[in-house]
Amino acid sequence: MSDPRQAWRDTLKDLGVMGLVPEPADPGPRPAVLDQGPPAARARPTAPRPLPTAPTQASPAPPLQPAPREYAPPTGPEACPEPEAVATAATLVELESRIQGCLACPLGPGRLRFVFGEGDPAARLMFIGEGPGRDEDLQGRPFVGKAGELLDRMIGAIGLAREQVYIANIVKCRPPDNRVPTGPEAAACLGYLRRQIELIRPGVIVTLGATPLRELVGESAGITKIRGQWRRVRVGDRDIPVMPTFHPAYVLRQYTPEVRKSVWEDLKAAKAWLERD
Numbered sequence: 001m002s003d004p005r006q007a008w009r010d011t012l013k014d015l016g017v018m019g020l021v022p023e024p025a026d027p028g029p030r031p032a033v034l035d036q037g038p039p040a041a042r043a044r045p046t047a048p049r050p051l052p053t054a055p056t057q058a059s060p061a062p063p064l065q066p067a068p069r070e071y072a073p074p075t076g077p078e079a080c081p082e083p084e085a086v087a088t089a090a091t092l093v094e095l096e097s098r099i100q101g102c103l104a105c106p107l108g109p110g111r112l113r114f115v116f117g118e119g120d121p122a123a124r125l126m127f128i129g130e131g132p133g134r135d136e137d138l139q140g141r142p143f144v145g146k147a148g149e150l151l152d153r154m155i156g157a158i159g160l161a162r163e164q165v166y167i168a169n170i171v172k173c174r175p176p177d178n179r180v181p182t183g184p185e186a187a188a189c190l191g192y193l194r195r196q197i198e199l200i201r202p203g204v205i206v207t208l209g210a211t212p213l214r215e216l217v218g219e220s221a222g223i224t225k226i227r228g229q230w231r232r233v234r235v236g237d238r239d240i241p242v243m244p245t246f247h248p249a250y251v252l253r254q255y256t257p258e259v260r261k262s263v264w265e266d267l268k269a270a271k272a273w274l275e276r277d
């Protein structure tokens with residue numbers, strides 16, 4: 001009689017997932033009845049046995065789950081723009097046209113629209129969020145949903161219009177279910193954002209929430225602790241002052257006078273820095 005565990009291993013090998021799927025627990029010694037000769041020689045039970053209510057050790061192998069696959073990005077200059085193509089893009093329009101077909105990370109195939117960023121290409125003040133949500137994915141523009149409405153009001157509160165600043169995100173494609181982008185996803189997109197910053201040459205960057213602070217500035221302390229405290233990021237040949245503040249979506253959830261006052265203070269500090277001379 002063939003060994004069921006060996007058959008299981010052979011199946012995994014055939015599927016190319018050997019080692020990726022955990023082996024079922026050893027069923028232990030097989031019941032003696034299985035070794036009592038050919039089927040005809042065995043006595044049939046007279047009454048049906050009750051079905052087991054829970055899997056026992058000797059249960060058959062579980063159904064095969066699809067093995068988790070590593071994302072293999074397509075190759076080619078459109079799907080995986082070369083760093084050289086990014087570095088030599090001379091304008092934002094040129095950069096966008098070179099990277100908008102990007103499929104370098106698993107977020108690419110899931111997007112509806114590539115959300116490059118928008119605003120004054122020579123803005124003094126730049127806002128960086130986390131990544132597009134549903135509304136942004138539908139429209140191909142950053143911060144156009146509820147959080148965006150609040151961001152517009154925050155910008156207005158310091159005497160500026162949305163068109164006078166630049167708004168971008170750490171990732172340019174929507175993470176599924178609006179989850180936080182993973183480190184590799186952020187890393188795959190960061191070169192694009194850095195080139196964007198090089199071209200815009202903002203005087204101050206305001207990071208919105210923990211993700212841009214971690215991925216762009218390398219600061220992983222909690223945003224509640226760090227907000228309002230100046231940081232710096234080196235981009236190209238410049239050190240750019242960074243003002244970390246809360247993400248507008250957080251402000252909407254914690255709509256307290258304290259949180260709103262904090263954001264107001266942070267934005268005023270950013271504006272004051274730009275007007276200092």
Ligand code: URA
Binds near residue numbers: 131132145169
């Ligand atoms: N949240 C973000 O971080 N970015 C957007 O563009 C929208 C919501």
